[in-house]
Amino acid sequence: MKVKIGQTDLVIERGDITDREVDAIVNAANSHLWMGAGVAGAIKRKGGVIIEEEAVRQGPVEVGEAVITTAGNLVATHVIHAAAMGQDLKTDGQKIAQATRSSLALADKHRLSSIAFPALGTGVGGFPPAQAADAMLTAVLSHIRGGSTTLRKVVFVLYQEEAWKAFTDTLNRLRGVN
Numbered sequence: 001m002k003v004k005i006g007q008t009d010l011v012i013e014r015g016d017i018t019d020r021e022v023d024a025i026v027n028a029a030n031s032h033l034w035m036g037a038g039v040a041g042a043i044k045r046k047g048g049v050i051i052e053e054e055a056v057r058q059g060p061v062e063v064g065e066a067v068i069t070t071a072g073n074l075v076a077t078h079v080i081h082a083a084a085m086g087q088d089l090k091t092d093g094q095k096i097a098q099a100t101r102s103s104l105a106l107a108d109k110h111r112l113s114s115i116a117f118p119a120l121g122t123g124v125g126g127f128p129p130a131q132a133a134d135a136m137l138t139a140v141l142s143h144i145r146g147g148s149t150t151l152r153k154v155v156f157v158l159y160q161e162e163a164w165k166a167f168t169d170t171l172n173r174l175r176g177v178n
Helices: 038-047 049-057 093-109 129-145 161-175
Strands: 002-005 008-014 024-030 066-070 078-085 114-117 153-158
Touching: 002 129, 008 129, 008 161, 024 038, 024 049, 024 066, 024 093, 038 049, 049 066, 049 078, 066 093, 078 093, 093 114, 093 129, 129 153, 129 161, 153 161
Parallel strands: 008 153, 024 078, 024 114, 114 153
Antiparallel strands: 002 008, 066 078
């Protein structure tokens, strides 16, 4: 699914976020920025331990904050580590929305033109995909509609069918499409 909002393409697709050719992929991080399982584990395996080492040097951070690192061996140039949960690995819609906003702000600060997000909090965090979709898409739409972003492409790359459907349905609902 692809929609144009102002100057920005908003895309929702299935797949592996580590393969995306974008300026930055977002890592679903914890506040200590350790990279264990799920999206973080996949990024670390494919991109190399240097990504985690750079992230940990910048932490710990508050839940809702984000840091940027190089992307090691990934196709992307950067990894933005969005701390959507603490060490208890629990999260909620507010934390996910704030981590999304922090990631977008960091992308703009570094003048990035493209970013790819996973469904934050839905793996290890166990948060329902539909609620994550609502929090993240609301934050992204608000950011894009603000009009001053450097981002020209925002992609949600969902590994699971359930998450892809939740994000597609939520975007249609938020846009007023039946």
